Amino acid sequence: MDSNPHDPVIEVTGLRRVYGSGFEAVRGITFSVARAEIFALLGTNGAGKTSTVELLEGLAAPAGGRVRVLGHDPHAERAAVRPRTGVMLQEGGFPSDLTVAETARMWAGCVSGARPEAEALDRVGLTRRSGVRVKQLSGGERRRLDLALALLGDPEVLFLDEPTTGLDAEGRRDTWELVRSLRDAGTTVLLTTHYLEEAEDLADRLAILHEGRIAASGTPVEVTADRPAGITFRLPSGYFPGDLPPLAQLGVCAHEITGRTVHLSTRELQRTATGLLTWAERAGVELHGLDMRSASLEEAFLQIAGEREVAA
Numbered sequence: 001m002d003s004n005p006h007d008p009v010i011e012v013t014g015l016r017r018v019y020g021s022g023f024e025a026v027r028g029i030t031f032s033v034a035r036a037e038i039f040a041l042l043g044t045n046g047a048g049k050t051s052t053v054e055l056l057e058g059l060a061a062p063a064g065g066r067v068r069v070l071g072h073d074p075h076a077e078r079a080a081v082r083p084r085t086g087v088m089l090q091e092g093g094f095p096s097d098l099t100v101a102e103t104a105r106m107w108a109g110c111v112s113g114a115r116p117e118a119e120a121l122d123r124v125g126l127t128r129r130s131g132v133r134v135k136q137l138s139g140g141e142r143r144r145l146d147l148a149l150a151l152l153g154d155p156e157v158l159f160l161d162e163p164t165t166g167l168d169a170e171g172r173r174d175t176w177e178l179v180r181s182l183r184d185a186g187t188t189v190l191l192t193t194h195y196l197e198e199a200e201d202l203a204d205r206l207a208i209l210h211e212g213r214i215a216a217s218g219t220p221v222e223v224t225a226d227r228p229a230g231i232t233f234r235l236p237s238g239y240f241p242g243d244l245p246p247l248a249q250l251g252v253c254a255h256e257i258t259g260r261t262v263h264l265s266t267r268e269l270q271r272t273a274t275g276l277l278t279w280a281e282r283a284g285v286e287l288h289g290l291d292m293r294s295a296s297l298e299e300a301f302l303q304i305a306g307e308r309e310v311a312a
């Protein structure tokens with residue numbers, strides 16, 4: 001059976017992974033990725049990202065649930081799926097005495113219908129390093145070589161496990177640009193990342209994994225939408241927190257006051273901000289260092305990650 005162009009390219013339902021020790025690293029997760037979509041899996045260390053991606057790549061069979069890539073079971077039907085996917089692992093593990101060009105040539109020999117090696121190296125900006133031995137590359141250059149090799153087969157689906165770890169800011173931005181251009185050309189991309197900024201900037205949709213389960217998922221905007229926004233300011237001398245209007249009436253759901261510094265959390269930023277500024281205007285109070293911001297992905301992530309410590 002092959003996939004319909006409108007079907008999800010990756011479909012995961014109730015997926016579980018249990019290691020030999022009996023440890024359940026992936027505890028029944030469900031998500032799907034559409035064609036030409038960038039989907040990010042985020043999570044704290046040990047959340048189960050790599051364990052999940054390995055199941056999608058067909059490297060292991062799930063302990064439960066179902067995974068389909070391009071309409072196939074990637075483990076049982078590996079021969080049907082593997083030629084259409086590109087995989088960038090966390091550790092490429094290439095012979096370190098070969099040059100960049102030799103490594104790409106060797107890898108191309110294992111890929112059916114491979115694109116020219118020079119083209120793949122050019123796409124990741126490694127052309128000038130073609131003659132350099134792999135062991136002499138920087139960590140960031142190795143990541144770029146890993147990416148070039150994943151692109152050799154011109155894959156329909158690309159799995160990127162922490163693609164920008166070790167890259168400097170410019171290298172990271174170049175990689176994002178490349179991933180976006182691949183998506184725009186129709187490639188489906190599933191990536192894992194530790195960089196929240198990367199997921200916020202790059203991902204069309206994402207899932208935050210926490211202890212083997214999906215704690216939040218959706219577009220970056222959806223994932224942050226139900227998190228409270230924050231307002232921070234300092235009261236001038238002569239004013240005290242007790243002088244503020246009743247906070248609950250302003251829509252404040254939590255607050256923290258340290259000395260004269262006030263931090264308010266609200267799910268109704270506009271209402272709270274209007275009430276606060278109206279009060280300040282009428283009372284002739286200047287709110288020093290006033291800062292108002294919607295919840296960021298980082299805050300959503302930290303709240304989810306913090307739930308472990310609270311629960312522990």
Ligand SMILES: Nc1ncnc2c1ncn2[C@@H]1O[C@H](COP(=O)(O)OP(=O)(O)OP(=O)(O)O)[C@@H](O)[C@H]1O
Nearest residue numbers: 019021023025043044045046047048049050051052
């Ligand atoms: N081969 C294994 N045997 C037993 N437990 C394992 C094995 N591989 C991973 N684990 C455990 O499974 C859990 C999930 O690991 P995984 O590598 O999938 O997490 P991750 O989200 O990718 O973490 P990181 O961000 O640190 O790469 C961890 O608790 C890890 O210790």
